[in-house]
Amino acid sequence: MAVETLTFGCRLNAYEATVMKAEAEKAGLDNAVLINTCAVTEEAVRQARRAVRKARRDHPAARIIVTGCAAQTQARSFGDMEEVDLVIGNNDKMQAASYAPLVFGTPLNDKVQVNDIMSVRETAGHLIEGMDGRARAFVQVQNGCDHRCTFCIIPFGRGPSRSVPMGVVVEQVKKLVANGYGEVVLTGVDITSYGPDLPGTPSLGKLVQAILRHVPDLPRLRISSIDSIEADAALYDTVASERRLMPHMHLSLQSGDDMVLKRMKRRHSRDDALAIMAKLRALRPEMVFGADIIAGFPTEDDAMFANTLAIVSEARLTHLHVFPYSPREGTPAARMPQVSQSIARERAKLLRAAGEAEFKALCASRVGRVETVLMERNGVGRTEQYLPVRVPAAQPGDLLAVRIMASRDAGLVGEAVREAA
Ligand code: SF4
Numbered sequence: 041m042a043v044e045t046l047t048f049g050c051r052l053n054a055y056e057a058t059v060m061k062a063e064a065e066k067a068g069l070d071n072a073v074l075i076n077t078c079a080v081t082e083e084a085v086r087q088a089r090r091a092v093r094k095a096r097r098d099h100p101a102a103r104i105i106v107t108g109c110a111a112q113t114q115a116r117s118f119g120d121m122e123e124v125d126l127v128i129g130n131n132d133k134m135q136a137a138s139y140a141p142l143v144f145g146t147p148l149n150d151k152v153q154v155n156d157i158m159s160v161r162e163t164a165g166h167l168i169e170g171m172d173g174r175a176r177a178f179v180q181v182q183n184g185c186d187h188r189c190t191f192c193i194i195p196f197g198r199g200p201s202r203s204v205p206m207g208v209v210v211e212q213v214k215k216l217v218a219n220g221y222g223e224v225v226l227t228g229v230d231i232t233s234y235g236p237d238l239p240g241t242p243s244l245g246k247l248v249q250a251i252l253r254h255v256p257d258l259p260r261l262r263i264s265s266i267d268s269i270e271a272d273a274a275l276y277d278t279v280a281s282e283r284r285l286m287p288h289m290h291l292s293l294q295s296g297d298d299m300v301l302k303r304m305k306r307r308h309s310r311d312d313a314l315a316i317m318a319k320l321r322a323l324r325p326e327m328v329f330g331a332d333i334i335a336g337f338p339t340e341d342d343a344m345f346a347n348t349l350a351i352v353s354e355a356r357l358t359h360l361h362v363f364p365y366s367p368r369e370g371t372p373a374a375r376m377p378q379v380s381q382s383i384a385r386e387r388a389k390l391l392r393a394a395g396e397a398e399f400k401a402l403c404a405s406r407v408g409r410v411e412t413v414l415m416e417r418n419g420v421g422r423t424e425q426y427l428p429v430r431v432p433a434a435q436p437g438d439l440l441a442v443r444i445m446a447s448r449d450a451g452l453v454g455e456a457v458r459e460a461a
Contacts, residue, residue: 041071041102046091049078051227051264053108055178059166060107060133067139073099076133077108077118079197081366085110089121096123103142107133109197112157119152129154130198134166157199160184161237167212170219175416175437177216178264181209181247182228187267189294190305190376191334193368194229201233206247210254213261222414222439223260223286223422224251231263232270245274252282259439260414260424262286265332268293268316269308280323287324288426290359291317293331296351297344300337303376310351317355328402328425330359335391336384337365338376345387352394358402359426360395364388403427403447410457413442420451429454 043064047057057076064074073095077088088110095104103125106118112130119127125142132138132155141148163183171177184199185192213224226248228234234244242250244263251261261284268291278285291313295301298309308316320327333348340348352360364384367374406427413429415421415438420428423442428451431442442454 041099043069043072043074044099044102045074045076046095047076047108048084048088048091049076049080049109051178051225052180052183052229053078054171055168055180055227056130056134058168058171062166062168063134063136064105064139067136068143069103069139071099071101072103072105072139072142074133075104075106075108077106077110079109079113079193079368081363082368083366085114089118092118092121092123105139105142109194112154112197113193115152115154119150125151127152127154130157131155131160157184157197160199161202163202163204167208167215170216170221175221175414176223176225176262176422177221178225178227179209179212179216180204180228181226181244182231182234185230186233187230187307188305190303190372191294191337191365191368193371196370198229201230201237203234203236203238205238206242206250209247210251213251213255213258217255217258220437222437223262224258225262225264226251227264230267231265232267232272243272243274245272245276245278248278248282248285249274252278252284258284260284260286262288262426265290265292267291267307269312271316276319276323279320279327286424286426287327288330288359288424289320289327290330290332290361293351293357294334295337295340295344295348296333296354297340297347300340300344300348303339304334304337304373310347313351314355326425328358329355330361330426331355331357332361332363333391334363334365335387336379336381338367338373338378340365340379340387349387349390349394352391352398356398356402357395358399360392362388362391362395400447400449403452406444406452407447408444410441410443411452411454413440413454414438415440423452427452431456 045057078084105126184201185195186201235242411423413421415434440456446453
């Protein structure tokens with residue numbers, strides 16, 4: 041058996057899993073399962089533990105290595121699992137040397153080898169050839185977070201904000217385009233914090249402009265989750281002027297109520313979020329938005345929740361990620377008066393239903409149009425607005441002009457008219 045990776049959580053973790061596998065193989069590791077965990081909710085941590093047990097059952101003789109955000113923040117609890125051979129941290133997982141003890145059979149005095157992530161100040165660039173089975177590739181531009189939202193454990197799993205130098209990002213995008221990728225998605229933990237630690241202090245907008253300028257053959261560039269209040273002028277300019285920047289943004293919104301946002305220590309208000317989305321739509325009318333929203337944050341009452349529910353339709357949020365609040369030990373919100381789990385779950389259900397209604401309305405509005413679709417797997421591709429489209433007989437990686445014939449619950453159905461220009 042070679043090296044197998046199981047990854048949980050965000051796009052950054054997915055990108056890092058590709059690097060981890062390459063680094064582990066470079067070190068000479070084989071017969072191993074790397075489990076790249078997420079700590080964003082208690083449920084994510086439970087999933088990681090289940091994955092560890094299953095990996096051991098399925099591969100009794102393999103080395104099981106646990107890493108990622110849950111391994112970083114709860115290292116000892118994974119070290120205590122008898123199924124686990126080694127626990128390494130989020131920074132260590134990106135370096136071949138971390139896998140060497142298992143390759144050479146070096147005795148370890150402790151199978152938990154997790155370094156202090158808060159002292160990491162740089163993010164090394166790792167050039168990848170591509171991502172298994174995908175037509176879209178994720179590229180890391182930043183890691184870590186300097187903010188302290190009261191609900192969030194991520195800064196303790198990822199460390200301080202640090203940026204990948206512009207030249208490294210541009211080289212990475214060039215390499216992926218040369219390898220046939222039709223779309224690149226810029227990822228990080230807090231990508232609107234890009235740049236202040238680099239020479240010349242570039243911004244995310246400047247990075248986006250540099251990529252589009254230096255990689256003219258890149259068909260599509262997408263940016264993943266952003267903290268909208270930190271978006272810079274160059275990013276707005278590029279939204280207005282560059283068709284290759286996709287008209288779809290995912291916002292770290294979290295709530296639509298000002299008191300909850302304040303208690304979360306977010307840096308935007310409800311009106312700020314609405315104004316930013318309106319400005320982006322004025323620049324690019326087809327712009328669509330997704331959002332991360334937490335349901336049942338501590339102290340959230342019915343009126344506060346109503347404000348959050350209302351913002352879904354007010355802002356036409358079509359791609360929602362809803363999380364029922366789950367307390368993370370060590371965060372300020374875990375010590376605030378809690379909302380019951382059943383209420384949080386019920387509110388999450390209502391938010392998801394509101395998001396689905398917006399998603400269906402957007403899908404219905406695209407029927408009869410010709411959309412540019414990048415094909416992914418199993419006959420399904422994505423439009424520029426990130427809507428899934430089923431296109432019979434199309435192959436992964438095809439970039440097609442597709443006439444949208446119908447809208448179904450899970451997305452669109454279309455027919456290829458020609459290759460996209
Ligand atoms: S950065 Fe956040 S979402 Fe990504 S893996 Fe870590 S905890 Fe999960």
